[in-house]
Amino acid sequence: MSEFKDSLLKFRLKRSLEILASKKGQHTELVTLYVPHDRQISDVTNNLRQELGTASNIKSKTTRKNVQDAIESTLQRIKLFKKPPQTGLAIFSGAIPQNGPGSERMEVYVVVPPEPINLYYYRCDNRFHIEPLREMLKEKDTYGILVLDSSGAAFATLKGITLDIVRKITSGIPGKHRAGGQSARRFERFREAEVNEYFKRIGKYANKIFLKIPDLKGIIIGGPGPTKYDFEKENLLHYTLKDKILTTIDTAYVGEQGVEELVEKSTDVLKEVRYFEEKKLVQKFLYEIGHDTGLAIYGENEVRKSLEKGTVSLLLLSEDLVKKRVTIKCKNCDHQAQKTMTQQDIKNMQKWLDSKSCPKCSVPNLVIDKTEDLIDELAKLADQSRAKIEIISPKTEEGVALKKSFGGVAAILRYKQ
Ligand SMILES: [Zn+2]
8 A cells, every 4th residue: 555545545444434433223123234355245245144144134124124125234234345445344234213203224335444354343332333444543653763862772662552661672872971090081981982882783783673664654763862852963863763753852761661752752752743734734735835936736627637637746625525526428329528616516416407408419318427535636636637636624723724625625736837
């Protein structure tokens, strides 16, 4: 999975989960099914047929029918796959009341998760079980942790809530007080050389440990006293790692305890990483606009044109963009048209179409052919020309500006048009 699609995948999952969470069954009749990638489809269909048999014992006639229908629908969907996708599969199906009891309609949702599903899971309940997918929305980025003082250093990684101490080293530096008989200058020089040696070792380990992590999001350095600053000044970290230093924090301890202390103290910093990332992304766009470089464009139509030409390098979409892209077609000829509209507009659209005739063949036979999220439609266009996509939340001032002043759709171009 390419890393730059992270914000889009997360956004899509978030939207699906909002829909799924809002669905409630009348009784225990909504089916949730999780299938890991290595499970044979035939195993799954056998299992579902067994569940179908078990369901025939349900006493209430309506519940029995609803459960059986839900399992049948799940079976039909799973059969469309020769094998589960790389990350597995989740299917949600059931009779959902549309407008109070008696108005149930069968709804089926298929979710291909952005991260691997590792369990096989079947449940029938009055709600859909979305917890395993919700887990995927949590912070999973990896951070490098370095805690040091003049006595020793510890290297750790933090992924989600998993803290892993990778290595601990001692400095071997003698204390500040020389033994009797040593000349003060000679001792000082000796100590300095030892410190240099120690810093070089820290640099070597840090580079070795942190450069290996492909998606390292940032590094946090900590420790008691000034040694950590002295180390930073020495410039011993690989330049790509140096760029990733998020902050330096004072701790009371070194070693494992120091690492834990540092993680505790940096919770706020870690929470803010995406926040600052989003700020920077929009600021980049605002810079191009402000300096009139010709590299920034905004507004749905203009951006769509550039996406189609393949000249977009970075596409910024506001998370609050709730519009739909609708394809209208003529059932009499090959006429097709696309329009962006709100969900509300779509409701009145068919009525409006019924009163119109086709601009090409003049026969009044226009229908809505396809409806999709505007974000998904633009993301597809971006994908075709390998443009980066970032979904920007309204959490930052810049994110709000993107929505309010630029219509929620903006782009930075590869070159001036
Ligand atoms: Zn026509």
